[in-house]
Amino acid sequence: MSLWEKTQRLQGDALDQLRNVYTQCFPIEVRHYCAQWIEEQPWEGVDTYNNQHEKMATGLLKNLLKEVENKAKHVSPTDFVTKMKLEEAMAYLREHYGRSPLNFVQITRNMLETEKHLVELAEHPGNITDASAPSTKTGPNGPLMQQFELLQRATKTTDSDLNILQHEQESFVILYQEKYQIEEALARQAGTPSEPRLRQRKEQVDQNLSQKANSILEKRMHLAKKHLDSIQNLEKVQNVVLNEHLMSWRRNQQLSGNGVPFFNNLDQIQQWCEMLGDVILQNRQQLQRVESLRTQLPIPMEPQQDLLPSLNAKITALLSSLVTSTFIVERQPPQVMKVSNKFSCSVRLLVGNKLNVHLTPPKVAGTIIRYLCVCVPFPSHNLRGAVFTSG
Numbered sequence: 001m002s003l004w005e006k007t008q009r010l011q012g013d014a015l016d017q018l019r020n021v022y023t024q025c026f027p028i029e030v031r032h033y034c035a036q037w038i039e040e041q042p043w044e045g046v047d048t049y050n051n052q053h054e055k056m057a058t059g060l061l062k063n064l065l066k067e068v069e070n071k072a073k074h075v076s077p078t079d080f081v082t083k084m085k086l087e088e089a090m091a092y093l094r095e096h097y098g099r100s101p102l103n104f105v106q107i108t109r110n111m112l113e114t115e116k117h118l119v120e121l122a123e124h125p126g127n128i129t130d131a132s133a134p135s136t137k138t139g140p141n142g143p144l145m146q147q148f149e150l151l152q153r154a155t156k157t158t159d160s161d162l163n164i165l166q167h168e169q170e171s172f173v174i175l176y177q178e179k180y181q182i183e184e185a186l187a188r189q190a191g192t193p194s195e196p197r198l199r200q201r202k203e204q205v206d207q208n209l210s211q212k213a214n215s216i217l218e219k220r221m222h223l224a225k226k227h228l229d230s231i232q233n234l235e236k237v238q239n240v241v242l243n244e245h246l247m248s249w250r251r252n253q254q255l256s257g258n259g260v261p262f263f264n265n266l267d268q269i270q271q272w273c274e275m276l277g278d279v280i281l282q283n284r285q286q287l288q289r290v291e292s293l294r295t296q297l298p299i300p301m302e303p304q305q306d307l308l309p310s311l312n313a314k315i316t317a318l319l320s321s322l323v324t325s326t327f328i329v330e331r332q333p334p335q336v337m338k339v340s341n342k343f344s345c346s347v348r349l350l351v352g353n354k355l356n357v358h359l360t361p362p363k364v365a366g367t368i369i370r371y372l373c374v375c376v377p378f379p380s381h382n383l384r385g386a387v388f389t390s391g
Contacts (some may be wrong), residue, residue, distance in 0.1 A: 003112070004035035006119045014118045017164060025087035026111055029082070031073045034064065038108070048106040057101035065090055096174050102169065110167050117160045143274070147237045151279050154230045155286075158223060162286055165219045169297050172212045179205045217299050223290065224307040230283055231314050234276070238318060241272045242325045253332065266330065270350040273326050277354035280322065284315045326350035 010018055022028040031038065041060060047053045072086040097104035182202045189195055246269055290308060330348040347364055349355075 002035055002114055003039055003119065004031065006123075007115045007165050010118055010122055017118060017160070022111075026107060027085075027092055029085045030064070030068055030089045030093070031150075033086065034067045035068050037064070039112070041113065043105060043109045046102070046105045046109075048102045051102075054102055057105045061093065061097055061101045061104050063163060065093060068093075086089050096178075100177075101185075103174070107167065107170050110170070114160065114163045114167065117156070117163070122158070127223055143226070144237070144240060146333070147233070147240075148272075148275050148279075151230065151233055151237065154226070154233070155279055155282050158230065158286055159282070160227050161219070161223050161226065163288055164195075165216065165223060166289070166293060168212065168216055168219065169293055172209065172216060172297065175205060179209065180232070212280065213299055216297070217301060220290070220294070220299075220322070221301070221305060221307075224311065227283065227287065227290075227311050228307055231311060234279060234283070234318055235314075238276055238322060240276060241269065242321070245269050246325065246328075250328070256333065266348075268349075270326075270348075271320065273350040274354050276322055277319075277351040280315060281354065282320050284319065287311055287315060323349075323355070 007018065022031070041063075041382045043060075046056050046060070048057070068086055068090050072083050072090070075086065093104070179202065182198055182205065186195065186198050186202065189198065245265075249264075249266060249269060287308065291312070294308070327349050328347065329345060331346045332342070333343045333345045
């Protein structure tokens, strides 16, 4: 079953979100009648921020216009409305994307990504259940795994909201370009019979622009509140993993040096840390996308309503805390050592895989501190050079 066939089965909130996608950016008739062709094209192969890919984007636009034209020719003669809609869609695509094919590719790609996400959520209801729903996870770590599930769902939701926001912002840009073209036409055709019609259209466009600007600002503020909730929940889960589970592991590791049995669950803790790192990085990337969108289309807001600076600071602090806290001494040297005896110890970064540190392996130096030195408090000016271990 094609993506479009699955998309047509959406209901409720998912269908409302789909309506938001097909506003003034992409004719839904083209998506319907050219569904197979659209889904087979290499949209991901075009870098919309690279002008050298404009030729490829132009080719995709021209081929789509040919496909629409072909569909219009083969429409039943009795289906006049469909034929007219397809011809209007061709004119719309030429007018709005003829000079900006890269923008056309970006909008089409965002449209398909949003469809895929909405279909995925509809096919797997467990991924969009309410936060109050009981977790399917059992065992002593069930509540923690439930919190991870909620974080992952929230991250998917904000990603979908961000795609819709980007789509609406691109629609605003297209409408603004139309306003500029109308103003140029008014300057050329002042005093002609076309002037009243152009001025009427300009008033409509100005009104639509104002409405879209308010809608974009509202969506930005709503998305920021969702990110704030996610980051606050992230902080709670990270405190549980680092201050309870990892701290308990460190203490048990110390006691094992005195002969106390040691249950080593470090692999499980590492899995949790990597899950934390994954969610933190995804949210951080989303905030960077929000910042980029705001730079491309600045819309003033009250300083007290702007949550983005504090969100960036919070997510960066969470990432920094996660990295520094998960660099541990996995195997400690023996507490009592004899002269000339060899021993080994090892360190481990629990989020190393998520940070891809294997691509540029860091150099790590270890220092063994004598017991007498440990007992002497570090002078405040030497704290920066002190060496700390988990033992």
